[in-house]
Amino acid sequence: MDIFLNVLSWICLLAGGFLGITGAVGLFRFPDFFTRLHAASVTDTLSTFLIIIGLMLQANSLMMIIKLLLVLLIIAYTSPTSAHSLAKSALHSGLKPFLKDKENQNS
Amino acid sequence: MFTIISISILVVMIIALIRAILGPTLYDRILAVNVVGTKTVLLLSVLSVTAGRGDMVDIALVYALINFISVIAVLRFFEYNKEQQADVEQQ
Amino acid sequence: MKQLLSLTVILAVFWLVNSGHYTPLLLGLGAISIGLILYLSRRMEHVDGEVEPSIVMSIHLPFYLFWLLVEIIKSNLDVVTRVWKGEAAISPTVFKVKASQKSDVCRVLYANSITMTPGTITLDIDGDTFEVHALSEEGKEGVLTGEMDKRVSKLER
Known part of the structure; x- marks a missing residue:
């Protein structure tokens, strides 16, 4: 049972770390601000979920599990708000989203 | 094993910091700083589980809140700044 | 009170x-x-001047959150494959979508759910019209089918 929990938590942690690096690579590979925002939201959602769940499986007391759950909840509540706020003020300051087909953009 | 996770989080933070330095627009920089903040929360959680101390998670909790408030505050500041500039230009 | x-x-x-x-x-x-x-x-x-408690009270809420979690995992995998394929795999679009919710709380929940699933982000809200930025055509179609809209509207009853 103990080994099973350990293996499960390592899988979660490794997958979370890989997703985090993927999001960071996305910050470089995508062409403009709005597409980078999508890449950053990968690191904010699934990567965070997996790492915190992996840590919860390793935690040694109930108090710690509850506190890690609170960290997860606070990140899950605040990250869409800050992402929307970033996108909105970027749009209002006149940043144009990069679009694939230039013909449709002009018409 | 915790070392591998810590190193991967640190690598993400370094990449995001490079983006914050290069970033063509202001909003790219704020986005990168936001990513660094989220990763700091995760790094603090990993450290506290490694040390086996529940009271260190509180620091991560407080840091998550500070990170959120600071991003919103910086965005508000620049939004109002833009509007004031537009007002001045109209006059 | x-x-x-x-x-x-x-x-x-x-x-x-x-x-x-x-x-x-x-x-x-x-x-x-x-x-x-x-x-x-x-x-x-x-x-x-806000008087309503900002909590959605509904028995459907846990089911909705579970469905949202599955959607988040699916769209995460989609965005991850697009990141590794590079710029050729993405086609960013901006479009408008109508929200059918009556209360402000449920509208906020819908906009937040759109932002939370990677690949789509709510850019602006004007009354009941959301302006959404999607990473790909598939993400755009996923929002326009209105399944999430229907599920959030169900929470109001």
Whole structure:
């Protein structure tokens, strides 16, 4: 049972770390601000979920599990708000989203 | 094993910091700083589980809140700044 | 009044869960800080004017959250494959979508759910029309089918 929990938590942690690096690579590979925002939201959602769940499986007391759950909840509540706020003020300051087909953009 | 996770989080933070330095627009920089903040929360959680101390998670909790408030505050500041500039230009 | 009551209960639970010490001194400090926050939020109400408690009360909520989690995992995998394929795999679009929710709380929940699933982000809200930025055509179609809209509207009843 103990080994099973350990293996499960390592899988979660490794997958979370890989997703985090993927999001960071996305910050470089995508062409403009709005597409980078999508890449950053990968690191904010699934990567965070997996790492915190992996840590919860390793935690040694109930108090710690509850506190890690609170960290997860606070990140899950605040990250869409800050992402929307970033996108909105970027749009209002006149940043144009990069679009694939230039013909449709002009018409 | 915790070392591998810590190193991967640190690598993400370094990449995001490079983006914050290069970033063509202001909003790219704020986005990168936001990513660094989220990763700091995760790094603090990993450290506290490694040390086996529940009271260190509180620091991560407080840091998550500070990170959120600071991003919103910086965005508000620049939004109002833009509007004031537009007002001045109209006059 | 309803809002103050729910705020008190939430703050008390938050304090008790986080502190872990149940001595009279620390419980008293908790009571004092809850009172201070209630006083501050009363003062803010004069400015803000929000009276409804901002919690969605519905038995469908856990089912919705589970469905949302599955959607988040699916769209995460989609965005991850697009990141590794590079710029050729993405086709960013901006489009408008109508929200059918009546209350502000459910509208916020819908906009937040759109932002939370990677690949789509709510850019702007004007009344009941959302302006959404999608990473790909598939993400655009996923929002335009209106399944998430229907599921959030179901929470209102």
